[in-house]
Amino acid sequence: MFRSQRESDVIAGQLRSEWVRGRGRPVEKYTGAVAIVLGALIPVIMILVSARNATMRASALETLAFPASVSAAQTMALLLGPFWAAAIGGNIVGAEYQYGTWPWLLVRSASRTRLAIAKIVTGAARIVALTVVGTLIFVAVGAVVRVAFGLPAIKGAMAFGPMLIPFVGIGGAMAFAAAIALTITVASRSVVFGMLTGALALPLFSAIRFKETAFWIPYVHLENIQSRLLTGRANPILVRLYEFDMPARTSAAVIAIELAVVLGIALVVFRRQEIVY
Amino acid sequence: MTAAISVQNLTRRFGRTVAVDRLSFDVQPGAICGVVGPNGAGKSTTFRILCGLLRPTSGAAAVLGRDVTSDPAAVSTCVGLLPETPHFYPYLTGEQNLRALAYFSALSAPAARCAELLDLTGLTKAARRLVSAYSAGMKQRLALAAALLTNPPVLLLDEPTAGLDPIGALELRKLITSLAADGRAVLMATQALDEAERTCTQLIVLSGGQLRANVQVADLLAASGLRMRATPIAEAIRILGSLPSVRVAALSEDQIAVDPGNMAAASLVRALVLGGVDVSEVTSHRETLEHHFLQLTADRHVSIAEGV
Numbered sequence: 001m002f003r004s005q006r007e008s009d010v011i012a013g014q015l016r017s018e019w020v021r022g023r024g025r026p027v028e029k030y031t032g033a034v035a036i037v038l039g040a041l042i043p044v045i046m047i048l049v050s051a052r053n054a055t056m057r058a059s060a061l062e063t064l065a066f067p068a069s070v071s072a073a074q075t076m077a078l079l080l081g082p083f084w085a086a087a088i089g090g091n092i093v094g095a096e097y098q099y100g101t102w103p104w105l106l107v108r109s110a111s112r113t114r115l116a117i118a119k120i121v122t123g124a125a126r127i128v129a130l131t132v133v134g135t136l137i138f139v140a141v142g143a144v145v146r147v148a149f150g151l152p153a154i155k156g157a158m159a160f161g162p163m164l165i166p167f168v169g170i171g172g173a174m175a176f177a178a179a180i181a182l183t184i185t186v187a188s189r190s191v192v193f194g195m196l197t198g199a200l201a202l203p204l205f206s207a208i209r210f211k212e213t214a215f216w217i218p219y220v221h222l223e224n225i226q227s228r229l230l231t232g233r234a235n236p237i238l239v240r241l242y243e244f245d246m247p248a249r250t251s252a253a254v255i256a257i258e259l260a261v262v263l264g265i266a267l268v269v270f271r272r273q274e275i276v277y
Numbered sequence: 278m279t280a281a282i283s284v285q286n287l288t289r290r291f292g293r294t295v296a297v298d299r300l301s302f303d304v305q306p307g308a309i310c311g312v313v314g315p316n317g318a319g320k321s322t323t324f325r326i327l328c329g330l331l332r333p334t335s336g337a338a339a340v341l342g343r344d345v346t347s348d349p350a351a352v353s354t355c356v357g358l359l360p361e362t363p364h365f366y367p368y369l370t371g372e373q374n375l376r377a378l379a380y381f382s383a384l385s386a387p388a389a390r391c392a393e394l395l396d397l398t399g400l401t402k403a404a405r406r407l408v409s410a411y412s413a414g415m416k417q418r419l420a421l422a423a424a425l426l427t428n429p430p431v432l433l434l435d436e437p438t439a440g441l442d443p444i445g446a447l448e449l450r451k452l453i454t455s456l457a458a459d460g461r462a463v464l465m466a467t468q469a470l471d472e473a474e475r476t477c478t479q480l481i482v483l484s485g486g487q488l489r490a491n492v493q494v495a496d497l498l499a500a501s502g503l504r505m506r507a508t509p510i511a512e513a514i515r516i517l518g519s520l521p522s523v524r525v526a527a528l529s530e531d532q533i534a535v536d537p538g539n540m541a542a543a544s545l546v547r548a549l550v551l552g553g554v555d556v557s558e559v560t561s562h563r564e565t566l567e568h569h570f571l572q573l574t575a576d577r578h579v580s581i582a583e584g585v
């Protein structure tokens with residue numbers, strides 16, 4: 001009567017269920033659409049707005065050449081990424097409150113921790129997939145535009161590492177946006193409030209970035225890690241403004257602890273929360 | 278035999294409000310136990326505790342011998358819940374909703390099980406329509422399919438026929454009866470007393486969070502008796518009152534209510550006629566659950582555990 005299921009089967013089943021339930025969810029669907037549409041449209045817009053200025057047109061075409069186009073996509077991801085990460089991070093739990101569907105999951109799951117982990121893993125996978133797809137589309141459309149103008153799609157060369165290292169900062173900013181959105185959504189049971197807080201985390205932290213507070217600001221650590229990985233030295237701006245000089249590993253540890261604390265708060269609140277139908 | 282559901286002195290408080298107050302009852306496998314009571318009686322709170330969504334303040338509740346508080350993992354595998362007003366993912370089809378829950382439950386053959394349950398609940402044709410386009414009755418049937426996904430031996434159905442049309446309610450009652458016939462224990466909250474009378478084998482009456490009655494429906498309805506028009510009425514009462522196991526009471530100047538006990542109606546009439554009483558009318562009188570329910574919930578101090 002009491003079936004004993006293998007733990008791996010249960011985890012795989014929950015992950016699959018999460019993925020299926022999120023596939024058609026409006027926030028995820030439209031966030032994905034925005035990432036894809038922007039990835040495809042921005043290169044075209046760059047060409048259109050530079051139509052009357054030869055210098056600007058040349059600059060746009062330079063930007064769209066691979067591997068420079070990867071850097072341009074990174075700029076786009078840094079601006080928009082935290083917003084869609086917050087949307088997904090908040091909505092992955094918020095949708096269950098909004099639709100009143102938690103009871104279906106809670107009566108079937110013996111562990112709320114496992115349920116939360118499945119949601120976090122699936123949300124992270126969605127955010128990564130969205131960023132990769134958006135970047136690839138931007139780079140591909142950029143290449144097509146250059147070819148259309150009779151130019152080679154590739155110009156110059158860049159090592160694989162330096163091309164990808166900026167994604168560390170972007171990924172970190174998105175992870176924090178998503179984690180904060182998730183935690184605030186769980187605590188407030190309001191997906192809108194959670195998303196807004198997550199999306200505004202970067203400017204909020206930037207506003208309180210001083211010499212005294214720099215150690216606690218995750219984005220300072222992310223900049224430090226990026227700089228150390230790219231140049232092997234401390235970021236001169238961080239050193240000058242905040243006297244911030246720390247090994248990359250220490251910064252990584254601080255970030256990991258801060259993320260764990262944020263998600264830990266969400267887990268504690270979620271485990272104690274009374275959710276009924 | 279281990280009770281399918283066992284509740285002992287269960288209490289749940291919300292601040293100063295006592296939603297469930299020292300509630301105790303058992304439900305055996307194969308029984309359909311109706312839980313009736315006015316709004317705020319503690320029905321849904323009891324269901325929420327039994328399926329692990331709420332923790333009791335004190336007391337214990339067990340499903341198939343497993344405590345819902347200390348062993349929720351075991352309980353979650355053997356309980357199927359149909360919540361009051363079930364909600365689904367409106368952007369998914371009925372089939373996708375069911376499959377998502379099947380994956381979540383890590384079923385070995387989710388597609389086949391979902392198809393089977395959609396067929397059982399009559400939703401096969403509507404399986405590929407968005408749930409947002411479902412009627413209340415269709416959502417209720419989909420919820421029952423979701424509750425049955427893991428083939429649980431215990432079903433908790435919180436107002437399963439709410440929102441259903443008469444035919445839909447009838448079909449669902451038939452389905453519930455057949456599920457119990459397979460040995461499942463069904464605990465079913467309902468506001469419809471006629472539904473409880475037709476479907477349930479056991480009845481629990483709650484009021485103000487307290488147990489007012491825990492009875493077998495057959496026993497309750499068997500308490501029905503006879504109505505007789507007889508003159509002179511005093512003589513009729515004297516004669517019938519002297520018979521063993523027969524209880525009698527005057528209803529009007531010429532009408533009496535008779536609980537015949539183990540005696541046949543013909544024997545009672547013969548005794549009256551031989552005693553010189555004219556009997557002009559004998560009718561059987563059937564009590565309804567509604568009548569009992571109103572009696573039970575009208576007086577909060579009624580104690581009815583006897584006879585169960």
